[in-house]
Amino acid sequence: MELLKRYPKLFQWLFLLVVFFTLCFTIEVPETYKFIRGQAEFIKDPNQSTYTLFGIEVRYYAFDTLWRLPPLLGWLPIWINDSLFFLLNDWMPIEIWNEDIQEYKTRPLVLQITRTLTSSMTFLIELIREILLGGVETIVAFTSWDWISENSWAKLPGLPWTVVAAGAAILGYKLSGKGLAIFAGIVMIYISIFGQWKPSMQTLSFILVAAPLSFIFGLSLGIMAFKSKRVEKALHPILLVMQTMPQYAVLVPAIVLFGVGDHAAVIITMVVAVPPMILLTLLGLRGVSPEVIEAGRMSGCNNLQLMFKVLIPTARRDILIGVNQVIMVCFSMAVISAFIGAKGLGFNLLLALNQLNIGLALEAGLCISLIAILLDKMSLAWANKQTDYFGNLTFFQRHKNTLFFAGAVLIAVIFAYAGSFYFKEGFNYLYEVPHNKGISTADFWNKGVDWIWDTFFHTLKIFNTWLIVDVLQPMRAAYLRMPIVATFVLVMGAGYIIGGIRSAIVVGGLTLFIALSPWWDRALVTTYMATFGVIISCTIGVTVGTLCSQNEYTKNFMLAVCDIFQTFPSFVYLIPVMMLFGVTDTSVLIAVIVYATIPATRYTIEGLRSVPTALHDAGSMSGVTKLQRLLNIEFPIAFPHMMLGLNQTIVFALFMVIIGAFIGTEDLGQYILKALSDRKGAGIGLTLGICVAFIGLIFDNLIRTWVEKRKKHLGID
């Protein structure tokens, strides 16, 4: 009794677990139940039951409702599909003036909007692409194909790679100094001599459109949400879901709306990249102290000046994190969009992975990661740039960067021109190193992979088999063995203990959606993989983070490492693991673990860093040992922040599990991948995406509620 009073929560948890396991063991597995592999659900089977809703027939295997709920939401994907098609093809026809045939044509509004968007995106991408690589489409956009064929000279020449490299270096110098200049130069030269120039520039042109647009939209929507409660309320649920929505899932409806190609990829990237930007803008603007705003007003700012000279610069820290996120997402999407026909490094990477040519994949992955890091560093440097008011600059000093660039252009063009005489065979290496003519290390890597396989085959295989047979399969079976009632009891019970009845209802509702969808079993598999990944990631992350926190040097080093790793597009993580473990679940899980360890480590370090030094000293003065101090003082205080890290770890893990479908898993991701190639896949893709998002949101809700309570309890904010 005494104990129960002291730890009421502990007993609640114990009670919950007891009920959960009792339910698990008392509810028998129905005899007809088997984990259905592949597409079996969609093939007619006499054992299936059916129901009809909104005129749509849904077939399913009926079980005891204590075991699995019937997929009452089975009609949702079909319904989404139909409405999407209706919107696109029939809704609100409007009259549009058609230039070519000189008369009005009717077109549905949505179709018109998407087509307009599409063509403007295409124009932007082509413009940048042709500045970098040369081409005619931009000129066509202003004239016509006929005109081009009459005037054969009308072609954007494209910049020689030397100019782009010099430009990047000079820009780097202007933004931050020698270090960045050298890095930029090396990256560009590397890309060129390894023959990745063309795909890299294609990817770059995609990024240079997608990232600024996402930034601008995110910032403006963030500002609007900051200014108007109503906008914020409207945006909130979308933002929440989008944060945990796997990027894959958004691709599917995009194909329907925008078709395939780079333009669709840009739009999709914006859909994914804008929400975090909005959230961080909002967070930053909220954080500006009212006195600073008043100071701005008293300085005589009008609304515009107040926003751009006071609010946004003051909120810079968070907005910069937003920019960083935008760039990360853009590069991630640059790879994933290859699925819907975007050109560039991502396409090469995907192709190479498909052919199991690890060497090529590695090269493409390295290129894309390097560009990502470069752009990230440049945007940071740009935002942190200071003006020097006291420099008494001469004309030359003030314009030296422009002058240097002009000089570089001149020299490079001369070289490129000379090169056209020097190099025969039609390749001008001083203009562009063709894709298959650069130095390639692919063979080297492939040999390396072969060597690893030859040498460590047995070790790897034993490890692999052990992991799959002794760990993963039992764990998976355990998850699938969970009756649905037990799951509800566990989830809602946890919600109740942590956040009261409100939380219980929210997480219960989210679970219900997944339970009523046709993919409950798959969702369980996704969850099991994510859980496995998260447990190991957290163990590693917390350990590494704690160890690194003991010393200023290692701490900063680790944070920098996290920064760099975070910039890698998620897909790149699949390369090395496929190198070692081939196409198995183990590969996916290891990619998940590596990817999800980043936030776990980072938040541990940041959490421990946020412990006030006064407390350290107070601890030391009361004579505790280092370990005691860590356990009794630092961990409890850093814990809320670390839990937010757990939240991120879960989201990262979920994303990676879904992307892992590419290697072949049996979870929700696999279905999303299938939906991609299905003409009617939009509804399925979206519903699946929502399912994954909801899994994320369940954890998100529980963790955030807990953190808030804990923070209040500790009196930190």
Next chain:
Amino acid sequence: MIMTDTVIKCNSVYKIFGTNAKKMLQEANGNVDAKTFQKNGCIVGVNNASFEVSRGEMLVVMGLSGSGKSTLLRCISRLTDATAGKIYIEDQDLLSLNNKELIELRRNKMGMVFQSFALLPHKTVLENIAFPLQIKGVKDQECINKAMDMVKLVGLDGRENYFPRELSGGQQQRVGIARSLAVEPDIWFLDEPFSALDPLIRKEMQDEFLRLQEKLQKTIMFITHDFDEALKLADRIAIMKDGIIEQLDTPANIVLNPATEYVKKFTEEVPREKVLKIEDVMEKPNNENLSDLKFSKNEIIENVAEKILTQEKSVAVIDENNKIVGTLHPSKIIHTVFGGRKNKG
């Protein structure tokens, strides 16, 4: 516009927070009772404030936390709109100004210093100070020159390229002061400018502030919690409670003739000798024997008490023209210093 010497003029200004504040105020017909308003979900910030501040005057506003000092100041700078009442800045009706005119007014006439400094963290000292000028559209070079002058004025030369986070609290507040002065405003608002500073720096800043004011002769509204500070700086003091200005008068009058019980309690602890001048306690000249010492009637008692107390006879009090206008017996000093507190318990 007729130039008068009244710079700020408030006429029954009310500020009430809450959604249906306007309606409730109309129904109350000017008789606002904070308690009944609070029951209906409204918070009374400023309650029927009427006063004037004339050119070159320093009005210090005092009161407990939450008494509405900041709110009053923000009404006058129109950082919030008053719920009712009229405010005139140099005979211009503040509440009728449109946004553009208001911005003009702030750019040219007003400066404000904030309790928590409110510097822009991404700008250097110099840029912070130049900020109001840049906003106004002054040319870059001119801004920098002017801002440099300000940096020198507040004694921060050599630190103009520091960021606010690299400065101590006192230095940050100097930047705040310099920024508010950069556009050479006529009216200067200071909301507890020195509260966040430690006593030593605070004293230093007060002295510096007085030096500045002597040079600049601005019209000032100054908020503080600290009576000593108020006495040191004020021409007149306003004491607020629950949004109401309980009394607005010279320091001496507030101490000697408190208008309400609240003011009396508020000033009880105040050392009288720091407030009162000799003329406040002297007696009419009569033909008694006077000591040889003479004192100006404008001396603060504290400064001369020691000398007077060495005398046995009354001392003479003179005015600017050396004419005897009164006498003062040493016992009166003792009575003033200790008498006020005797009837406290």
